[in-house]
Amino acid sequence: MKKFNQILNEAKLGTRNKAWGLFGQLANRQIKKPADTFMAHVEALAKFLKIKLEVARDMMDSKVGRHYADSLPDAVLQNPTPLNLIKHPWIKKEFQAFKKEYDPVEFARSLGISEAAKLKKGDFIKNKKGVVGKIDNISGDGEIADVTWNKGGGASVPIKSLKLFEEVEVAYTDLKTNKQKRKKFKDEKAMAKWLDKADVIVNAFLKEAGPDNWLQEMTDRRRDAEMQKAQKRINDFWDRSKGDEAKFTAQINLRTKKMKKIEKVMIWADALEDQNFHNEAEVAFRRLKELGVR
Numbered sequence: 001m002k003k004f005n006q007i008l009n010e011a012k013l014g015t016r017n018k019a020w021g022l023f024g025q026l027a028n029r030q031i032k033k034p035a036d037t038f039m040a041h042v043e044a045l046a047k048f049l050k051i052k053l054e055v056a057r058d059m060m061d062s063k064v065g066r067h068y069a070d071s072l073p074d075a076v077l078q079n080p081t082p083l084n085l086i087k088h089p090w091i092k093k094e095f096q097a098f099k100k101e102y103d104p105v106e107f108a109r110s111l112g113i114s115e116a117a118k119l120k121k122g123d124f125i126k127n128k129k130g131v132v133g134k135i136d137n138i139s140g141d142g143e144i145a146d147v148t149w150n151k152g153g154g155a156s157v158p159i160k161s162l163k164l165f166e167e168v169e170v171a172y173t174d175l176k177t178n179k180q181k182r183k184k185f186k187d188e189k190a191m192a193k194w195l196d197k198a199d200v201i202v203n204a205f206l207k208e209a210g211p212d213n214w215l216q217e218m219t220d221r222r223r224d225a226e227m228q229k230a231q232k233r234i235n236d237f238w239d240r241s242k243g244d245e246a247k248f249t250a251q252i253n254l255r256t257k258k259m260k261k262i263e264k265v266m267i268w269a270d271a272l273e274d275q276n277f278h279n280e281a282e283v284a285f286r287r288l289k290e291l292g293v294r
Contacts, residue, residue, distance in 0.1 A: 014039065015061055016111050022065030029069075031078055041065075041080040049095055054140030058107050064094045108142035119145065124165035127157065132165055175199040175262035176292060195222065199262040223267070230271040234280075245279070252280040256287040265291065 015023040015038050022041060026034040038060065046056040059065060069077060071088065106120075119125060123135050125147065133149040138159070145162060148154040169184050170191070176199050185191040237255070241248035252272070259265050269284035 015057070016108070017061035020066060021062055022060040022069050025066055025069035026077070029074060029077065031074065037078060037080070041068075044080045045091075049092070051095075052140060054104065055099075055102070058102065058104065058140075059095060059098050061111070062098060062107075064098055067094070104138065104140045104142055119159060119162060119164060125162045126165050127162055135162075172200040175201060175266075178293075192222065201263065226264070226267050227271055230268045231275065234268075234271055234275060234277070238277075248277075249280055249283060252277075253283045256284050259287065260291075262288065262291050262293055 014035055015021065017023060018027070023034060023038045026037055031037055042053060042056045042060055045051070045060060046053050049056070060068070068088070068091070119135060119138070121135055121138055124132060125135060125145075126132050127147075131149055131151065133147040133154075135145045136148055136154070137146040138144070143159055144156055145159050146154065146156050147162070169182055171180065171182055173179070174181050181200075183194070185194070233255070234252070237251045238248055241251060252268075256265055256268060259268070265284055265287050269281050269288065272278075272281035272284060
């Protein structure tokens with residue numbers, strides 16, 4: 001069976017606050033083998049309070065660990081046991097206060113740990129390949145993140161392999177007011193949801209993260225899909241009219257009259273032009289004028 005110190009070393013659960021907390025006091029008082037002694041105190045605290053090792057480690061790295069060390073003579077500090085903790089009636093009270101405010105990532109931030117300081121639960125991130133995802137959870141030591149990828153699936157990955165997904169700033173034209181505007185998004189889904197409701201033409205992506213042009217590809221795919229739908233409906237109308245152009249034009253007029261989104265009417269106008277239905281395309285253009293497009 002592995003010894004406790006060996007397990008801790010393998011899991012890299014040593015102190016992350018060598019200047020302060022319990023470890024700082026061990027060094028100041030010249031306690032032998034401070035790293036091993038620190039881990040022995042963590043074990044004693046974890047057993048006494050029945051908490052996870054990561055939480056016990058962070059508690060000993062906090063001011064509670066410093067106060068705890070100040071209260072013990074060198075002999076006891078060198079050889080910690082759960083019994084030493086039982087002798088401190090305030091330790092449970094201190095732990096309750098610590099636990100109430102404790103957040104593993106925020107605590108890591110307070111220690112200036114760069115990997116954890118950049119990321120937190122709920123952040124959108126990208127990996128080294130540029131794949132975008134969202135952090136669902138971060139381990140107690142701030143080193144591993146559970147990620148759900150935008151493309152599907154999930155994984156547990158090292159924090160150090162991830163980067164914060166920057167906001168995407170989009171320049172677009174509001175088709176209702178014909179004004180140039182800008183908007184920021186956190187991920188592809190948020191932007192797609194907005195595009196489904198908004199009457200806009202995206203002009204440029206001013207700042208983006210993830211694979212090159214992934215936003216442009218997404219908007220192009222979306223427009224292509226809408227164009228294909230429009231072409232299919234147009235062909236259906238033509239088949240139903242059985243070559244009667246007047247009847248076909250009336251059907252297109254009725255269909256476009258029901259459209260309230262400028263972008264959709266534009267797509268239908270383009271689809272009609274592409275299929276050489278020029279008269280019907282003029283019907284769509286008239287609808288655009290009714291919607292305020294000049």
